[in-house]
Amino acid sequence: MSAPQLVVHRDKELMAQAAAARLITKIVDAQSGRGSASVVLTGGRNGNGLLAALAAAPARDAIDWSRLDLWWGDERFLPEGDPERNVTQARAALLDSVPLDPSRVHAMPASDGPHGTDAEAAAAAYAEELARAAGPEDHGDVPTFDVLMLGVGPDTHVASLFPELPAVRETERTVVGVHGAPKPPPTRISLTLPAIRAAREVWLLAAGEDKANAARIALSGAGEIQAPAAGAYGRSRTLWLLDSAAASQLPRDLYPPASP
Numbered sequence: 418m419s420a421p422q423l424v425v426h427r428d429k430e431l432m433a434q435a436a437a438a439r440l441i442t443k444i445v446d447a448q449s450g451r452g453s454a455s456v457v458l459t460g461g462r463n464g465n466g467l468l469a470a471l472a473a474a475p476a477r478d479a480i481d482w483s484r485l486d487l488w489w490g491d492e493r494f495l496p497e498g499d500p501e502r503n504v505t506q507a508r509a510a511l512l513d514s515v516p517l518d519p520s521r522v523h524a525m526p527a528s529d530g531p532h533g534t535d536a537e538a539a540a541a542a543y544a545e546e547l548a549r550a551a552g553p554e555d556h557g558d559v560p561t562f563d564v565l566m567l568g569v570g571p572d573t574h575v576a577s578l579f580p581e582l583p584a585v586r587e588t589e590r591t592v593v594g595v596h597g598a599p600k601p602p603p604t605r606i607s608l609t610l611p612a613i614r615a616a617r618e619v620w621l622l623a624a625g626e627d628k629a630n631a632a633r634i635a636l637s638g639a640g641e642i643q644a645p646a647a648g649a650y651g652r653s654r655t656l657w658l659l660d661s662a663a664a665s666q667l668p669r670d671l672y673p674p675a676s677p
């Protein structure tokens with residue numbers, strides 16, 4: 418487990434741009450060192466803001482897009498192409514404008530796909546896809562993702578792991594179906610905390626005033642069942658990327674106010 422490190426930016430636009438620059442460097446470094454890179458995308462406003470900033474960054478051309486594996490931390494279990502699906506939003510923000518290898522874009526199944534509306538079967542299929550991608554050097558049934566990004570919800574949810582729901586208690590499976598989510602749609606698919614923790618680096622994105630309470634709770638010693646964001650950490654690094662609004666309620670020892 419790696420202790421959280423915090424980086425606070427002036428506002429959400431700057432946070433998205435700085436996170437995009439950081440991600441470009443990580444991907445380029447991983448591709449130089451290991452030949453390819455793997456990144457887990459998040460949905461939500463902050464995740465899509467980062468992708469849009471990446472699309473606008475001239476340095477995006479430093480990435481070899483054909484040697485990048487993209488996975489998702491969660492998906493809203495809706496029909497293919499639904500505008501609320503995380504993959505649809507990611508395509509619009511970035512993926513449709515870069516030369517990815519389609520076989521390396523690992524979208525989670527849709528509710529009109531081969532598993533129909535059976536979210537458990539869809540989750541099991543994604544777990545199998547992850548397990549096939551894992552090698553002997555990895556830790557169990559998921560690849561060691563270079564970077565796994567998570568938007569933090571105002572209720573401290575990450576991916577589709579909501580406080581107190583069964584999915585956040587899962588200790589064996591790597592992917593689960595989620596039912597009765599408090600944020601629409603109620604049915605989702607999500608990586609579990611054990612799968613998230615297989616990543617080298619976990620980046621939690623929180624920008625905006627509505628994330629301030631969640632950041633405070635998750636970074637003040639809350640349990641992961643009550644505050645799932647508190648249970649998300651990477652093998653070598655756990656990075657919280659915040660803007661000043663989201664950081665405004667943090668304990669002073671974590672984020673001291675700027676000197677006058």
Ligand SMILES: O=C1O[C@H](COP(=O)(O)O)[C@@H](O)[C@H](O)[C@H]1O
Nearest residue numbers: 459460461462463568569570576
């Ligand atoms: O529904 C979801 O919400 C979270 C957080 O979204 P935000 O808009 O509050 O930033 C997101 O991380 C997750 O991927 C998504 O499915």
